[in-house]
Each structure stands twice: as structure tokens, then as C-alpha cells.
Amino acid sequence: MAEDRLFVQSLQKGLALLEAFSRQPGELSLNELAAISGIDRSSAQRMAHTLLKLGYLERGHNGRGYTPGRKILDRSFDFLRSRPLVERATPVVIDLQRSTGERVDLSLFDGTSIVYALRRQTKRETFFATLVGRRLPSFSAAGGRACLAHLPRDEVAALLDRAELRPVTPKTLLDPDAILARIELARREGYCLAQEEMLIGEVVIGAAILDQQGRPVGAIHVAGSLAEWPAARFAARFAPLALEAARALSGGSGR
Numbered sequence: 042m043a044e045d046r047l048f049v050q051s052l053q054k055g056l057a058l059l060e061a062f063s064r065q066p067g068e069l070s071l072n073e074l075a076a077i078s079g080i081d082r083s084s085a086q087r088m089a090h091t092l093l094k095l096g097y098l099e100r101g102h103n104g105r106g107y108t109p110g111r112k113i114l115d116r117s118f119d120f121l122r123s124r125p126l127v128e129r130a131t132p133v134v135i136d137l138q139r140s141t142g143e144r145v146d147l148s149l150f151d152g153t154s155i156v157y158a159l160r161r162q163t164k165r166e167t168f169f170a171t172l173v174g175r176r177l178p179s180f181s182a183a184g185g186r187a188c189l190a191h192l193p194r195d196e197v198a199a200l201l202d203r204a205e206l207r208p209v210t211p212k213t214l215l216d217p218d219a220i221l222a223r224i225e226l227a228r229r230e231g232y233c234l235a236q237e238e239m240l241i242g243e244v245v246i247g248a249a250i251l252d253q254q255g256r257p258v259g260a261i262h263v264a265g266s267l268a269e270w271p272a273a274r275f276a277a278r279f280a281p282l283a284l285e286a287a288r289a290l291s292g293g294s295g296r
Contacts, residue, residue, distance in 0.1 A: 054080050055088045059097060062109050063176075068101035069108075117174065124149075126250070126259060127158050130290055134159050137263070137286050141279055144171075146262040150188040150249075153204040155179055155260065180204055180220050181213050183235035183247030184260030190227035191249050191257045197224060212237040232280045234272060242267050244275050248287035261287045 057078035061069060064077055075085035089107060092098040096112030121127050130147045138145040138161035147159035154176050162171040179185030180201065189197050198221075206215045214220055227233040233247045244267050250259040263279045270278075 054078070054084055055092060058085060058088050058092060059109065059113070067108070068106035070106045074107060121158060121173075124158070126290065126293060129293065130159060130250075130259075130261075133286050133289060134161050134261070137161075137261070137282060141263055141282060143279065144262075144264040146184075146264070147259060148177075148182070148184045148247075148262060149259045150179070150185070150257045151176075153179055153200055155182055155185045155188070158259070177209070177239060178204060178206070180206065181209060181235070181238050182262075183233045183245040184249070184262045185247070186220075186224050186227050186233040186235070187247040187249040187260050188257035189224050190233065191251060191255065197221070209239050210237055210241050212241070214238060230280075232276075232284055234276050234280075236267065236272055240264075244270060244272050246276060246280050246283045248280070248283040250287050251291040253292055258293075259290075261290070 057080060058074050061074050061077040065073070069077070071086055071089060072082065074080075074089060075082045078085065080088070089098060092110070093100070093107070095110075097110045098107045099110040100106070101108050126149075127147065134145050134147050142163070144163050145161045146157050148155040148157050157173055157175045157177075160171050160173055177185065179189055189200070192200075201217055201220070206217070206220075207213075208215060214223065223233065223235075227247075231248070235245045235247070237243060239245070243264055245262055245264040247260045247262050249257045250261065252258050261283050263283045265275050265279070
């Protein structure tokens, strides 16, 4: 970014402190914040003090260390209410969850990753699997692959070159050729099926939501338990419903 004269490096450093919590959740000391964000301790101290005063950081247990501040949730609210797709998708996701009895999510496509914006869980879900804002690799998530299947093959190859392929579970697919084969299968079938790549014991169907130009902007996910559903039967039962919901949301502005 050194050649970009409009780029504000001090702002980048402040945001790097906040992003440190994505690598190590919980309370972080000043030294940990500096080490994880790659900022010298003196700069980290000034940035942390400023963010603390503004409410974007808070003191940890017994006044020690730092945790993300509640002010961050205000910005999440601003983001979600500014997205027409999230508003339009809310009743669709609620109805789909009621009709399937399974977890239903809306993710937003962000190139090499997806971000969950709406989540309607069942009682059996683990805590972290139900949180809005969770970011996952597009090449491993069912919704991400469904979105990639609607991009030109050369664009998919370029994104794959930039992607950081890392396992989320022992069954996360990491071989580039195998990943591309799954994306091609999604092109043919119109949806993607993934098993245990994000959560052990989970089977997920993803169907892409497209904008007016036919570009992917997000996806509908339906997730179930392999203890209750063989993968083929899960796909046969829920893929048509996921596709119907995704098509109902397609064709908008893409926001």
C-alpha cells in the first residue's frame, strides 16, 4: 500500500488491533495485541487507548487486558440494516427454517470467503456455529462453492490462487483439483453439497443468490446432521427448497 498516497497507515494500525481478536478470541494483553497485529508496543498502546476511549475496545476481567467493545455491534447493526438483501432475505430464511426444521443461513459472498449475515438455528447447534459475522473460506463452504460455480472458470482459478486453503475440520477438502471438481459439479446440479468440511457430523446444501447481472452475491444454506440424514436423502429433500429460496432472492441490486 506504500504507493497509495490516499492510504492512511495509522487507521490501518488501529483496525489491525481489532482484527487481532479474529486470530485469538478472548482477552488480549497489550503485548499480545502488538505481536499479533505486527505493530510496535508504543503504537499499539496509543491505538488501544484511543479505541478504548471510543468504546471499540473494553477492559478485560479485573481491568486487565482488552476485549472487543460493544460499540463494534453498533457498526454491525449499521451494516445489516443498509443491505436490502438482508431485509428481503429475512422472511424467506424464517419460512425456510420453519418448513425444513433444519438450520438455515444467509451468507454474503466476498470472493475468497463468505460471511454469515442471517442464521436461524435449531436447538442442537453449537454456539459458534450460530453467530452472525462468522467468515469461512468460499472454497470449503457449500454456499461459497455454489457462488463460485456462477463465476467464469478463469475468475475462479484466479481466486483459488489467492485463497489460503486451510483445514477447518480434518475433512476439509484442500486439494485444488478436487475443489474445482466440486465447483464443476455445482455448476451442473445448480447447488453444492458439503459434508463435515466446516463442522464434524454436518451436511450442508448451498444455493447461490444472483444479482441482476447474474453474478453471485450470497447464498442460502440448509444444514443438517448426518446422524439423522444420509447425504443423498438430505440433498433430495432440501436442495429444491434451497434453490427455490435462492431464486426468489435473486435479481436484486446485489446489496
